[in-house]
Amino acid sequence: MLPFETTLMVKDRCLCLHVQRAARALARRFDEELRPFDLTNGQFSLLMSLNRPQPPAMGPVASLLAMDRTTLTAALKPLERRGLLKIARDPNDRRSRILILTDNGRALLARALPIWKSTHEEIEELTPSIDWDEFRQSLRAVS
Numbered sequence: 001m002l003p004f005e006t007t008l009m010v011k012d013r014c015l016c017l018h019v020q021r022a023a024r025a026l027a028r029r030f031d032e033e034l035r036p037f038d039l040t041n042g043q044f045s046l047l048m049s050l051n052r053p054q055p056p057a058m059g060p061v062a063s064l065l066a067m068d069r070t071t072l073t074a075a076l077k078p079l080e081r082r083g084l085l086k087i088a089r090d091p092n093d094r095r096s097r098i099l100i101l102t103d104n105g106r107a108l109l110a111r112a113l114p115i116w117k118s119t120h121e122e123i124e125e126l127t128p129s130i131d132w133d134e135f136r137q138s139l140r141a142v143s
Contacts (some may be wrong), residue, residue, distance in 0.1 A: 037112045050101040
């Protein structure tokens with residue numbers, strides 16, 4: 001049997017635990033701030049990932065968001081029903097689908113972006129000892 005001290009050591013040192021806790025707390029905060037737009041933080045990120053000069057295929061979007069294609073497909077459906085994006089055949093590859101941000105989707109992102117920015121600023125101001133650019137770089141290195 002493992003001693004309780006081992007449990008405490010894992011609790012204190014586990015990177016996954018601490019990153020997941022922080023991610024959940026941040027997600028709740030952004031979800032609350034984005035609620036007036038009827039968006040979750042995940043939906044905001046998904047829509048923002050479609051804001052490109054050319055509509056992306058599903059693969060690169062799934063990769064960027066660290067999702068499998070099945071999870072991405074499920075996440076797209078409510079946004080498509082709201083008219084915020086369209087899923088279309090890729091004209092260059094009939095087997096592939098591209099994701100098109102609609103004018104309604106762009107308008108919603110434009111309205112939500114100031115809230116997203118101000119929420120980031122508030123969080124960063126609450127934690128001045130953290131070098132947020134370095135932190136983001138470290139997270140990218142791990143992912």
